[in-house]
Ligand SMILES: Nc1nc2c(c(=O)[nH]1)N[C@H]1C(S)=C(S)[C@@H](COP(=O)(O)O)O[C@H]1N2
């Protein structure tokens with residue numbers, strides 16, 4: 247009986263040594279200085295990680311804080327409306343937007359929660375999309391409506407001056423559902439809540455005081471990224 251117990255103890259000892267070893271193998275110090283395991287895991291296989299010497303971040307952020315979770319849009323039933331104060335309202339398909347002249351930009355998304363992500367975006371100019379419907383002279387505000395009921399707005403002049411794009415690709419891959427497939431507004435120099443994802447309607451308006459989801463809950467409507475945070 248005594249021998250049986252010492253055999254069990256020995257077995258348990260061997261087992262614990264083996265499992266400790268396999269754990270410590272994952273944590274070799276050399277691995278840590280590149281990027282954390284959590285960040286690494288957010289990169290998908292085909293994502294570009296460097297662009298002209300700029301180090302890119304995974305296009306999917308550290309956690310999803312969207313108001314109703316990640317939306318899965320069925321592209322066969324999807325249309326993008328251009329509505330409101332326009333000469334002629336239009337409905338565009340996903341392919342209509344992809345057929346427009348494409349632009350690429352490396353832009354950093356800054357969330358008010360304190361994280362940021364520098365990503366290579368590719369998409370069409372919002373100005374070109376709006377031009378298809380033709381903005382009315384009175385229009386000075388662009389309201390983005392999204393599949394999940396989210397909305398936010400940006401002044402038309404900002405969109406034109408900054409050549410803001412509506413992106414369908416991030417780091418060289420098709421925009422992932424988590425980042426707003428089919429389209430995200432790359433709201434250059436604006437805080438994260440202006441980056442409308444899963445956009446389904448672009449409404450031209452003459453109300454610069456329009457308040458979207460977070461803006462109506464107290465967030466600044468201009469939402470400029472503070473100069474100190476820019477990189
Ligand atoms: N449709 C939609 N777009 C959205 C949001 C949302 O909830 N729904 N959240 C905004 C916010 S607050 C941020 S910071 C960015 C990135 O969201 P994430 O932090 O969930 O990655 O998406 C923005 N666009």
Ligand SMILES: [Mo]
Pocket residue numbers: 311357358359438439
């Ligand atoms: Mo945010």
